[in-house]
Amino acid sequence: MTFSGLRVVKEALTGHKGWKPLWRNPEPKPSYDVVVVGGGGHGLATAYTLAATYGITNVAVLEKGWLGSGNIGRNTTIIRSNYLLPGNQPFYEFSMKLWERQEQDLNFNSMVSQRGIINLFHTDGQRDAYRRRGNAMHLSGADGRLLTREELREKVPFLNFDNARFPIKGGLMQSRAGTARHDGVAWGYARAADMRGVDIIQNCEVTGFRMEGGRVTGVETTRGTIGAGKVGVAVAGSSSRVMAMAGMRLPIESHVLQAFVSEGLKPTIPGVVTFGAGHFYVSQSDKGGLVFGGDLDGYNSYAQRGGLPTVEDVIEGGMALMPMIGRARLLRSWGGIMDMSMDGSPIIDRTHIDGLYFNGGWCYGGFKATPASGYAFAHLLATDTPHETARAYRFDRFTRGHVIDEKGVGAQPNLH
Amino acid sequence: MLIPHPLLGARDAQEFTYLGDASLMDRPDPNGPEAEAAFCDYVFLRDNPAGVHRELWFHEQGDRSWLVVTRDTVTHEILGAELARDVKRGAQT
Numbered sequence: 001m002t003f004s005g006l007r008v009v010k011e012a013l014t015g016h017k018g019w020k021p022l023w024r025n026p027e028p029k030p031s032y033d034v035v036v037v038g039g040g041g042h043g044l045a046t047a048y049t050l051a052a053t054y055g056i057t058n059v060a061v062l063e064k065g066w067l068g069s070g071n072i073g074r075n076t077t078i079i080r081s082n083y084l085l086p087g088n089q090p091f092y093e094f095s096m097k098l099w100e101r102q103e104q105d106l107n108f109n110s111m112v113s114q115r116g117i118i119n120l121f122h123t124d125g126q127r128d129a130y131r132r133r134g135n136a137m138h139l140s141g142a143d144g145r146l147l148t149r150e151e152l153r154e155k156v157p158f159l160n161f162d163n164a165r166f167p168i169k170g171g172l173m174q175s176r177a178g179t180a181r182h183d184g185v186a187w188g189y190a191r192a193a194d195m196r197g198v199d200i201i202q203n204c205e206v207t208g209f210r211m212e213g214g215r216v217t218g219v220e221t222t223r224g225t226i227g228a229g230k231v232g233v234a235v236a237g238s239s240s241r242v243m244a245m246a247g248m249r250l251p252i253e254s255h256v257l258q259a260f261v262s263e264g265l266k267p268t269i270p271g272v273v274t275f276g277a278g279h280f281y282v283s284q285s286d287k288g289g290l291v292f293g294g295d296l297d298g299y300n301s302y303a304q305r306g307g308l309p310t311v312e313d314v315i316e317g318g319m320a321l322m323p324m325i326g327r328a329r330l331l332r333s334w335g336g337i338m339d340m341s342m343d344g345s346p347i348i349d350r351t352h353i354d355g356l357y358f359n360g361g362w363c364y365g366g367f368k369a370t371p372a373s374g375y376a377f378a379h380l381l382a383t384d385t386p387h388e389t390a391r392a393y394r395f396d397r398f399t400r401g402h403v404i405d406e407k408g409v410g411a412q413p414n415l416h
Numbered sequence: 417m418l419i420p421h422p423l424l425g426a427r428d429a430q431e432f433t434y435l436g437d438a439s440l441m442d443r444p445d446p447n448g449p450e451a452e453a454a455f456c457d458y459v460f461l462r463d464n465p466a467g468v469h470r471e472l473w474f475h476e477q478g479d480r481s482w483l484v485v486t487r488d489t490v491t492h493e494i495l496g497a498e499l500a501r502d503v504k505r506g507a508q509t
Contacts, residue, residue: 240464251460253436254489299434300489302466307417307492309430342460398460399453411459414434 002107022187023067023194028201031227032060034381035219037206037242038235039063041072041182041367042359044189044200045374046234046381048106051196053375054382059198060228061190062221064205068186071237074304074336075367076259076291078272078283080117080177081142084133087392087404088345093140094389095372096176102371108188111181111286116271118147118156118171120321126277130172137174147171155270158324166277166320177272179283185370209246215354216246232357232381234373237337238302239360246353250360251342251398253413256301256335257293257364258310262328264288273321280317282325290328292318296338296364298414305335338364343403344416348376348386348393357381358395363416419473419485420497431477437462438470438484441504466490472500 011018034050036043039061050056063069079099081092098105099112121127127146134144149170153161161168190200201223208220209231218227235242240250265288274281282292294314297306311333318325341347341361346369348359359377362369376387386393392404409415417429444454469489475481482500487493 238466240462241466244463249457249461249463251462253462253464254466299429299487300436300464300469300471301492302490303492307429399456413436 003109022191023200026199026201028060028204028221028223028226029199031218032199033058033229035059035226035228035231036061037219037231037233038070039067039190039200039202040070040234040236041068041186041189041370042236042362042373042377043232043234044186044193045370046232046359046377047198047200047374048189048193048196049375049378050382051193051198052105054378056382057197059193060226061193061198061200062204062206062219062226063200063202066202067190067200068183070235071336071338071366072182072186072370074259074334075182076281076283076293077179077182077285077367078117078177078281079112079180079368080174080272081140081368082117082119082133082137082144082172082174082177083406084136085404085406086136088406089136089140089142091372091376091389091393092368093137093142094375095369096142098371098375099180100176102180102185102188106188106192108184108191109181110184110188112178113180113286114176114178115283116173116175117177117274118152118173118271119274119276120159120168120171122166122169122277127170134172142174143176144172144174147173156273158268158322159273160321160323163320166275179272179285181286182367189374206242207245209356211353216356228355230355230357230381232359232377234359234377236339236360236362236366239339239358243351243358246351246356248351251347251395251411252339252361253300254302255296255298255338255340255414256303256306257296257338258306258314258333258335259291259293260311260314260333261285261292261331262290262325263331265290265328275317275321278317278320280314280321282318282322289331290325296340296414302337303335304337338362340413340416342398342411342413343405344407344409345404346373346393347395348373348380348390349395350380350384351395417492417494419483419494421475421478421483422497422499423481424479427475427478429473431475432473432483433476435472435474438472438500438503439463440472441500468495
């Protein structure tokens with residue numbers, strides 16, 4: 001079942017009776033070539049790429065809840081490739097290029113909207129740092145441009161330019177960045193994977209790994225034992241819990257990050273604006289809600305909800321940056337559990353157990369990475385070699401001293 | 417969250433700074449065998465449990481003492497707090 005304009009018209013004229021579910025709900029088979037644990041964005045993108053690019057279609061995706069019920073459904077939908085370090089930026093630019101062709105690849109409207117992102121700066125030192133970052137972005141083939149204060153006033157006139165503590169001096173803009181419809185991304189990947197023969201098995205929690213002679217041969221689940229040639233784990237938020245079942249300790253702490261959305265408003269914010277100095281970033285959804293967030297609550301948590309002090313901190317940041325936000329009413333807030341790694345960067349690697357592969361540690365940047373994460377993980381599962389853009393995302397980078405620490409704060413996960 | 421400070425009573429968690437797992441108090445012996453591997457584990461690896469977690473909080477805007485707080489990471493319920501120096505002393509005796 002492919003989507004097209006013609007089909008939409010036909011269904012409109014025939015009472016929308018021809019639409020079918022986007023994916024099957026199969027019973028698990030006794031075994032698969034590859035079992036992907038985690039039916040979120042990264043797991044589904046992995047399964048899709050295994051089938052579509054690497055021709056491996058005997059694949060199952062196991063999801064403990066319903067499809068897309070984890071962080072793919074709880075983020076602030078921003079896509080961008082404005083990183084600094086050589087281990088990161090080429091990967092995120094690869095992801096950006098995959099976003100740009102995603103709707104055609106998947107034949108699904110994931111509402112990728114390249115409305116641009118602006119990172120504000122407030123001092124000469126920050127201007128220099130952003131200029132350097134912009135140059136690093138250019139080196140990877142991405143776009144980036146420093147905006148003057150006057151250009152900013154034209155694009156985002158509602159900002160408080162003369163804040164006494166953080167006067168706005170300009171910004172680094174990436175025009176190709178933007179937002180995407182997060183649930184649509186999960187559904188699009190699920191449908192495209194399912195169409196290529198991947199079994200998506202929901203309400204199927206992995207409760208253990210089956211090992212023989214130091215090699216993984218399958219997984220124990222709440223729906224029985226499922227054999228597997230290879231097992232790929234992509235369960236960010238629960239990585240430590242799942243990998244503990246294989247006897248592994250990870251360089252990861254789980255933390256809660258909150259996000260917020262206001263009532264629907266007329267179009268007012270043209271793209272994404274980040275105010276790093278004030279722990280605040282904001283965009284506007286297609287429905288009109290202001291979608292915004294800030295920092296982690298800062299303590300280990302698996303609760304998917306945070307505390308009021310962080311709510312206050314984020315909203316103070318919003319009031320300092322754009323006082324007009326005070327007229328909007330908050331519709332809802334929620335929390336998601338982040339795999340906060342020890343250097344703020346992810347891991348896509350084999351483990352010391354044959355046949356067991358790991359993808360996690362995405363901190364609060366997992367959504368934008370979804371297409372490339374799936375691609376790189378599928379590449380690793382299919383070829384046993386790292387994808388060229390993900391070579392730095394190894395477990396042993398910590399022991400070798402090759403950490404990828406964008407913020408330079410060291411092994412302190414709540415500060416990344 | 418309110419943290420039951422052993423000396424000061426219930427204090428708002430906002431007065432504290434969070435460091436992490438209380439195992440960070442058990443620094444490996446830099447002269448011991450396999451010290452490099454032990455330090456890599458100490459610096460980078462965490463149990464990260466879902467459930468009861470013992471963790472270090474610094475009373476930065478209070479009496480500047482370090483506490484070992486026992487807290488449930490699933491419910492955020494705080495189950496107890498001790499002075500870190502007492503915990504350390506207890507471990508040594």
